[in-house]
Every structure is written in C-alpha cells, then in structure tokens.
Amino acid sequence: MTGISPENLKILSEKYRVTAIIFYVQIGFTIALIAAGWLISANKDYAISDESMMSLRVGVIFIAITSFVLRRMLLRWDRLKTAAILRGIRGVTTMLQGNAVILGAMAEIIAIIGFLIAVLGGVKTEMFTFGAVALVLFLINFPRRSVWEKIVVNLQDV
Secondary structure, three states: OOOOOHHHHHHHHHHHHHHHHHHHHHHHHHHHHHHHHHHOOOOHHHOOOHHHHHHHHHHHHHHHHHHHHHHHHHOOHHHHHHHHHHHHHHHHHHHHHHHHHHHHHHHHHHHHHHHHHHHHHOOHHHHHHHHHHHHHHHHHHOOOHHHHHHHHHHHOOO
C-alpha cells in the first residue's frame, strides 16, 4: 500500500503473519475437534442430562453474541487512536493481534463446548452445529490485512 512507511509496513507484515498463523491453527484445531467429536461420541446410556446440555447450548449462544459485541468494542476508532498516541504503530498492531487472538479463542471455546456435548451427551449433530458456528465466527472475525493497512495508514501520523 502506498501510504505506509517502510518501517510501519514491516511491523504490520510481521504482526499480521503471526496472527494469521495463529488463526489458521485455531481453525485446524476446530476441524480436528469436529472429526474427533464424530468419532468419539458417547452412548446414550451414559449421556449427560438435558438440563446440562441446555445450559451448554445457552452458553454457546451467549459466547457467539458476546463475540460480535466485543469485536465492535475492540475495534473502536478512539481506542485505536489512543493506542497509536501512547504506543505508536507497534502498539496498535500488537493490540490488533491480541484482539484477533481473543476473538479466535471465543470461537474455539464454542467448538470445545460442541465437542463436550458430542462426547458427554452422545449427540453427534451438536458437534457439527457448534463446529459450524465456530467456523462462521472464525470467518467473520478473521483479521483482514486490508483493514489493518487502513488503520495503520490513518494512524501513522498521529
């Protein structure tokens, strides 16, 4: 991108590369959980109670909604501008990296809950449902390099 200085572009590139690798590992772990949940589902005889499964389902809904709200809060312009003033572009990219990892971890938690329902509850379809919800959250919250570049371009002169 033409508006970014070479040193800021280097910082952006290295932070984005590490963040993308972390995100890909989290996505791979989610896919592995989906496969494992399909293979290791419990018998209905040893299944957990319906009340416990319902609380896990409500927890997944809460985490998914929180993920959307938290993304909006973490990427507020005044928050990014304050980070640029206090810590520079390296601080902004570090903050963007941390935000992305936190949002990815929330999607990962949903996949883990789906795995628990599949293993403890014996319901294989729940693993697919919650795995799909986690993958959609990964897709929505995946850090986009173009967005990071726009943020750096607008904040490098602050």
